[in-house]
Amino acid sequence: MTAALRFDPIRLPPVCEQLRQEVRAFLAEEIAAGTFDPHKPQREDNDAPEFSRRVGERGWLGMTWPKKYGGHERTFLERYVVTEEMRVANAPTRRFFVADRQSGPVLLKYAPEHIKMDILPRICRGELCFAIGMSEPNSGSDLFAAKTKATKTDGGYLINGAKIWTTSAHIADYMIAIFRTSPSTKENRRHGLTQFLVNMKSPGIKVNPIAQITGQREFNEVVFTDAFVPDDHVLGEIDGAWKQATSELAYERSGPERFLETYYVLTELVRALGPEPDTRGAEGIGRLVAQLHTMRRMSVSVAGMLQAGKEPVVEASIVKDIGTVWEQQLPHRVRELAAFVDAEDSNHATLDELTAFATKLAPKLTIQGGTTEVLRGIIARGLGLR
Amino acid sequence: METESNIVAETAERIFADLADAQAINADHAGGWKAPLWQALTESGLPLSWVAEDFGGAGASLADGFAVLNAAGRAALPAPLAETMLAGWLLAQAGIASLDGAMTVVPAHPKDRIVLGHDGCLSGGARGVPFGHEAKHIAVLAHGDKGAVVALVDAAACRIDEGTSLGGDALDVVSFDAVVPLQTASAPRGFDQTALMLMGCVVRSLQIAGSLETLLAISVAYANQRVAFEKKIGQFQAVQHNLAKLAGETSAALAAATSAADAICSAASFDDAVFLEAAAAKIRCAEAAEKGAAIAHQVHGAIGFTEEHILHRYSLRALGWRDDFGSESHWAVELGRLVAGRGADDLWPLVASR
Numbered sequence: 001m002t003a004a005l006r007f008d009p010i011r012l013p014p015v016c017e018q019l020r021q022e023v024r025a026f027l028a029e030e031i032a033a034g035t036f037d038p039h040k041p042q043r044e045d046n047d048a049p050e051f052s053r054r055v056g057e058r059g060w061l062g063m064t065w066p067k068k069y070g071g072h073e074r075t076f077l078e079r080y081v082v083t084e085e086m087r088v089a090n091a092p093t094r095r096f097f098v099a100d101r102q103s104g105p106v107l108l109k110y111a112p113e114h115i116k117m118d119i120l121p122r123i124c125r126g127e128l129c130f131a132i133g134m135s136e137p138n139s140g141s142d143l144f145a146a147k148t149k150a151t152k153t154d155g156g157y158l159i160n161g162a163k164i165w166t167t168s169a170h171i172a173d174y175m176i177a178i179f180r181t182s183p184s185t186k187e188n189r190r191h192g193l194t195q196f197l198v199n200m201k202s203p204g205i206k207v208n209p210i211a212q213i214t215g216q217r218e219f220n221e222v223v224f225t226d227a228f229v230p231d232d233h234v235l236g237e238i239d240g241a242w243k244q245a246t247s248e249l250a251y252e253r254s255g256p257e258r259f260l261e262t263y264y265v266l267t268e269l270v271r272a273l274g275p276e277p278d279t280r281g282a283e284g285i286g287r288l289v290a291q292l293h294t295m296r297r298m299s300v301s302v303a304g305m306l307q308a309g310k311e312p313v314v315e316a317s318i319v320k321d322i323g324t325v326w327e328q329q330l331p332h333r334v335r336e337l338a339a340f341v342d343a344e345d346s347n348h349a350t351l352d353e354l355t356a357f358a359t360k361l362a363p364k365l366t367i368q369g370g371t372t373e374v375l376r377g378i379i380a381r382g383l384g385l386r
Numbered sequence: 387m388e389t390e391s392n393i394v395a396e397t398a399e400r401i402f403a404d405l406a407d408a409q410a411i412n413a414d415h416a417g418g419w420k421a422p423l424w425q426a427l428t429e430s431g432l433p434l435s436w437v438a439e440d441f442g443g444a445g446a447s448l449a450d451g452f453a454v455l456n457a458a459g460r461a462a463l464p465a466p467l468a469e470t471m472l473a474g475w476l477l478a479q480a481g482i483a484s485l486d487g488a489m490t491v492v493p494a495h496p497k498d499r500i501v502l503g504h505d506g507c508l509s510g511g512a513r514g515v516p517f518g519h520e521a522k523h524i525a526v527l528a529h530g531d532k533g534a535v536v537a538l539v540d541a542a543a544c545r546i547d548e549g550t551s552l553g554g555d556a557l558d559v560v561s562f563d564a565v566v567p568l569q570t571a572s573a574p575r576g577f578d579q580t581a582l583m584l585m586g587c588v589v590r591s592l593q594i595a596g597s598l599e600t601l602l603a604i605s606v607a608y609a610n611q612r613v614a615f616e617k618k619i620g621q622f623q624a625v626q627h628n629l630a631k632l633a634g635e636t637s638a639a640l641a642a643a644t645s646a647a648d649a650i651c652s653a654a655s656f657d658d659a660v661f662l663e664a665a666a667a668k669i670r671c672a673e674a675a676e677k678g679a680a681i682a683h684q685v686h687g688a689i690g691f692t693e694e695h696i697l698h699r700y701s702l703r704a705l706g707w708r709d710d711f712g713s714e715s716h717w718a719v720e721l722g723r724l725v726a727g728r729g730a731d732d733l734w735p736l737v738a739s740r
Contacts, residue, residue, distance in 0.1 A: 004599070005599075005602075005633065005636060005637050005640060007637060007640050007641035007644060008644070009641075009644045009645045009647070009648035009649075011648075011740075020738065084738065085738075088734050088738075263734075266733070267730045267731070267733060267734070268730070270725060270726060270729070270730040270733055271729075271730035273726060274726065275726055275727055275729065276723075276726065276727075277722060277723070277726045279719055281722065281726075282718070282719045282720075282722030282723045282726060283715060283718040283719045283722055284718075284722065285718075285721075285722035285725050285726060286665070286669065286717065286718030286719055286720065286721035286722030286723075286725070287669055287673075287714075287718045287722075289662075289666065289721055289722070289725050289733070289737070290642075290665065290666035290667075290669035290670050290717075290718065290721060291669075291670060291673075292737060293642075293662060293663075293666040293670075293737055293740065294638050294641060294642040294645075294666060294667075294670040295638070296737060296738075296740070297641050297642065297645040297740065298637060298638065298641040301641060314633075315637065318630075318633060318634045318637045321630070321631075321634055322634045322637075322638060373627070375630075376626065376627040376630035376631070377623075377626065377627075377630075379630035379633050379634070380626035380627070380629060380630050382633075383602075383606050383629060383630070383633055384606060384610065385606065385609060385610065385620040385621070385625075385626050385629060386621075386626070
């Protein structure tokens with residue numbers, strides 16, 4: 001074994017609790033104003049640009065980024081609190097979530113200064129939506145099989161090919177994508193891909209919607225036909241995207257969104273079983289709450305280690321593996337435990353409806369952002385098995 | 387639980403390495419290892435870690451003691467260290483000084499009940515008492531007229547029916563038939579049997595987490611060494627994924643147990659927060675023990691099923707510890723009732739408060 005697994009018992013500092021109350025008050029106001037219904041998870045194409053701006057006004061986007069780019073230089077633990085409260089409230093975060101979690105940090109690290117000065121403040125104001133262009137029709141988990149080409153031309157590159165399963169591409173202002181700039185080599189099959197910032201409003205880009213089994217419409221196919229990307233939109237090393245793509249994964253894999261995606265069915269189960277559940281119901285709730293609490297403590301621990309400058313890559317992959325499997329199974333456990341609930345009970349219809357939705361959503365949770373199989377491979381490598 | 391510089395835990399680990407080597411103990415059927423091990427532990431002051439120096443103990447912090455117990459789990463220590471520490475801690479709650487020698491604690495199950503009568507005698511029975519007949523003294527939490535009472539009892543005054551745990555350690559039934567305690571004192575206000583059980587849950591959770599850490603380490607080492615179908619079995623993806631799952635269960639157990647230990651270290655009383663942390667730790671660690679032990683055995687194949695191999699020292703203890711101080715089913719029902727009683731909309735605030 002390379003190193004012992006670590007999950008230090010990190011607690012959120014008092015400043016986080018004050019922030020939590022502010023976020024809850026803000027969300028309560030938004031709910032009262034009719035911006036969103038906390039009992040309806042993101043079932044429709046609920047893009048909420050105005051809500052996104054108001055979150056930005058509160059200073060809750062780009063929280064950890066430098067002030068000179070519009071950020072707030074706060075901690076990962078503070079960002080953690082905002083993320084989990086929004087997720088539990090079923091707030092419509094689609095417009096800003098990817099930009100805030102993933103795209104901003106990539107730009108901070110790899111974009112030229114003038115691009116950072118232009119784009120990052122707009123993300124912080126909640127004005128920009130980002131998409132991620134990784135998967136292609138014939139390359140999903142095998143990221144390095146990507147074929148969509150970026151061909152050098154005067155002042156930039158011409159893009160030809162297609163990305164697929166691209167969440168929010170239909171409303172996105174920008175995409176951060178990997179394109180092939182050279183063939184892979186015998187020595188390194190990961191060589192030859194380059195990361196680019198793509199303005200989705202530029203000519204030669206067509207977005208085709210893909211309906212999902214939940215009835216949602218957030219996936220897209222994005223087709224590039226001689227779409228032009230200027231030189232200064234190259235992010236990082238030409239042909240060297242493989243070195244960059246894996247470095248930010250700890251941030252992306254261990255957050256509260258990795259186990260809270262179907263949390264609402266647990267709340268409604270507790271409501272349906274009432275204040276004095278029978279032994280079976282009580283035991284079922286108790287086990288689920290124990291599992292939830294444990295995952296959250298693991299996830300907070302990883303956030304704390306990241307804040308302390310450590311790189312808990314294996315621990316982060318473990319959080320996503322356990323967390324996504326749990327949130328995937330949750331609607332099925334809830335269904336079992338609710339089997340003997342009196343159908344006349346007031347929230348039974350809500351519980352049924354939410355459980356049905358979560359059941360349809362569940363299969364995607366262990367696929368997006370690194371499949372269970374990919375994660376277990378990473379964990380095995382960390383254990384010294386590869 | 388790895389603290390940056392925990393001299394107490396390092397001392398314990400050195401003793402475990404020198405005198406409680408799993409291979410050596412496994413081969414020594416006469417039990418010759420027992421006396422030197424206990425002597426070294428006693429000389430280092432570890433059994434009375436949680437007893438103040440004024441009362442003859444080592445006066446270590448709760449956190450240091452918890453780290454020792456996590457290490458004891460990693461060593462699958464077959465000696466009443468955790469039990470003596472817990473007994474010393476219970477006696478200290480009521481200001482009773484500990485006596486020398488091994489101790490254990492009664493009751494070890496939430497539903498067992500010992501009563502202190504008007505005549506000053508203890509009556510009742512306790513099942514599943516770890517190391518009951520190896521203990522010289524027993525720390526008892528009894529129900530008295532005016533609330534919980536802590537009593538120090540000479541083990542020879544009790545009837546002890548011997549049994550063994552899944553892991554092969556003593557696990558006995560202790561009966562109190564008009565037993566006169568050596569000393570009694572009222573438990574502090576708010577301290578009751580649930581508090582004792584929750585402390586026991588955290589102790590066992592740390593031990594289970596520790597045993598899983600070792601199960602993971604020896605399983606990975608074995609997979610990197612054993613060859614089948616012309617390859618090290620650790621190179622097969624199916625085996626890798628099983629070990630990744632074992633790492634996940636180990637991580638969950640470690641996180642839940644260290645979090646609960648930390649909660650007790652910083653809590654003023656055994657409130658709802660400690661209840662959530664300690665009960666959740668016991669539930670999740672017990673679940674991890676089941677899944678983790680199964681994977682470790684699967685990876686080892688037939689050799690892991692032999693008495694000769696040390697695997698069972700960790701796997702069977704982890705499984706046996708699930709039952710002490712309340713099983714995961716018991717605590718799940720209790721935690722479920724707590725959550726249901728507080729109501730659906732209070733669940734998230736409770737979870738987020740930790």
